[in-house]
Amino acid sequence: MDFFIDNNETEELFQEIFKKIQILRNGETHHEMKKFGLNYQKALGATIVNLREIGKEYQQNHLLAHKLWTKGFRESKILASMLEEPDKVTEEQLERWFEEMDSNELLEQASMNLFQHLPNIQDLVFDWMKSTNPSKQVCAVMTVGRIAMRDLEEQDEMYSEFIDLLPQKFTDNYLMNQVKRTLGKMVRKGEPLVTRVVALVDERKKNDTDWSDIWDDLKYEIEL
Numbered sequence: 441m442d443f444f445i446d447n448n449e450t451e452e453l454f455q456e457i458f459k460k461i462q463i464l465r466n467g468e469t470h471h472e473m474k475k476f477g478l479n480y481q482k483a484l485g486a487t488i489v490n491l492r493e494i495g496k497e498y499q500q501n502h503l504l505a506h507k508l509w510t511k512g513f514r515e516s517k518i519l520a521s522m523l524e525e526p527d528k529v530t531e532e533q534l535e536r537w538f539e540e541m542d543s544n545e546l547l548e549q550a551s552m553n554l555f556q557h558l559p560n561i562q563d564l565v566f567d568w569m570k571s572t573n574p575s576k577q578v579c580a581v582m583t584v585g586r587i588a589m590r591d592l593e594e595q596d597e598m599y600s601e602f603i604d605l606l607p608q609k610f611t612d613n614y615l616m617n618q619v620k621r622t623l624g625k626m627v628r629k630g631e632p633l634v635t636r637v638v639a640l641v642d643e644r645k646k647n648d649t650d651w652s653d654i655w656d657d658l659k660y661e662i663e664l
Contacts, residue, residue: 446503454507457494461515464490480543483514488549491515495522502528509537517546521553529558538575544614547575551582561587562598569605577607578615585622588629599626599633603640610650620654624661634662 464486505524508516541547568580584602587595610616627634641658644651
């Protein structure tokens with residue numbers, strides 16, 4: 441179990457942030473979220489843009505992120521992913537977050553705001569890809585896509601092993617679409633990743649229409 445030593449300064453920051461979140465309550469946005477399947481138990485309808493504006497006002501703080509996540513609102517969880525300190529994230533914490541991320545939106549925000557910056561993300565990506573937990577697989581794929589956008593050459597070995605861990609067939613359309621997007625970002629990095637990705641997709645599309653769909657999009661990326 442993770443232990444936290446509370447302090448008045450962080451509690452004041454937490455209360456200050458949550459008041460700002462409450463001011464952003466938006467019934468129209470909340471209604472639109474439900475139309476897209478984002479049925480949170482606790483949500484206020486604040487936009488991601490507005491949450492980012494709040495996040496920029498504060499420094500990363502492990503205890504503050506814990507308080508925000510524990511509050512349990514969609515908005516507080518997203519801000520927790522923005523304000524968490526990557527070096528202080530624990531394995532137990534990650535397991536808890538995966539259990540409590542109840543939408544693809546939260547998976548995407550956590551991957552973009554936090555997971556791509558974790559110091560041990562390469563090992564985590566491989567573990568998540570091998571997991572039977574669909575949320576972990578989705579986060580692994582999205583995180584690799586984010587890293588590819590940062591153009592980190594030292595991650596080239598990670599891309600090769602990641603390619604080998606991709607599923608033969610997809611049982612989830614959301615995961616398939618994320619694989620498509622991530623491979624598209626990877627081929628923009630040029631050779632030798634283009635060769636690796638093309639070889640994999642070319643082989644798999646012979647027996648699976650989902651991979652044929654991925655190939656159709658990849659051809660566009662490669663030709664750019």
